[in-house]
Amino acid sequence: MLIQTLLDLVFFAWLLTLSVLILRRRAVKAPSPRLLTSKTKRYIVFRVLSQGQVSQRDLDVALKGAIEQFMGSMWVALSSPRVVFFDQELREGIISTNRQGYKVVIASMHRLKRIGNQEVLVLPTKTTGSLKRAKRMIGLR
Amino acid sequence: MELIETCLLDSSLMPFLQAAGYSNYLLEGRERLTIELYDSEKLRHQNSSGFLLFVKPMSQNAFRKALMDSKVNAISLDDTNVRLVRREILNLLRIHRKPLEILLNSSSSLTISNSIGWGRKWIDTMFFSSCATTISEIWSPLVKMNYLVVHGATEVEALSWVFHSPRRFILLAHSNTS
Secondary structure (H helix, E strand, C coil), rough: CCHHHHHHHHHHHHHHHHHHHHHHCCCCCCCHHHHHHCCCCEEEEEEEECCCCCCCHHHHHHHHHHCCCCCHHHHHHCCCEEEEEEEECCEEEEEEECCCCHHHHHHHHHCCCECCCCCEEEEEEEEEECCCHHHHHHHCC | CEEEEEEEECCHHHHHHHHHHEEEHHHHHHHEEEEEECCCCHHHCCCCCCCCEEEEEHHHHHHHHHHCCCCCCCCEEECHHHCCHHHHHHHHHHHHHCCCCEEECHHHHHHHHHHHHHHHHHHCEEECCCCEHHHHHHHHHHHHHHHHHCCCCHHHHHHHHHHHHHHHHHHHHHHHHC
């Protein structure tokens, strides 16, 4: 009788271990919360081609206007674009946005045709996830 | 990899194209010739030797004739003639494997998203051209790609239409003429 109970217990433990192992293997890993929120920062490195000087503030206003014109005010809020750095000598700069909206920001650049009274061409060159790397790309530090 | 802008209207914009990342271009009047075709008979008398002939058909009949004419290298499409595209025209485009050029500066988002659908199912070679006359009308390749992705294309499709199709078109055009 005792032997029978012991065997049952061993068998039960063995089945339990197998079940746990199988369920663990089949379990789908949840994506990390960082990816789910899509608030991860993206930095777009860009160049400006124009005849005259362009200021960072004018560029920021014009970029937001271009996105609003192309995708509407909702995407201006969702992508939260901001010109975080612009070198007037090199005419290169960095736009800060997020994973959700960086494609919209780049796609809207074709609408950015004028800043003030001068014609401009804004060329995105690279997109990266860190500001440090973005700065390195335009030769800072 | 060679990146080609398939339409440029002003040769003085060449340095800006290079800055945007293009290594080659087709200049209107030098490498390519675009005609707006209202009357299909006009095509018969059109001399296009030495040029890549782009036809922008403006009537159903002209569209059909342009698709069936071997002299025509590609069909240009924008908001002014997109309404002519019907199922029959798409069938002809597929049968004759005629390349399709979409003019970005004169096409609305509806035209772009329709063309993405056609490009998936019906069209063998499709590419997107700037046809820039001023610096601000130039489309950089990255902007083109993201513009197509925002309109519903996958990244693979956008990459193919922006990077590979222009090269494939030029190879095809030269193999047809030689």
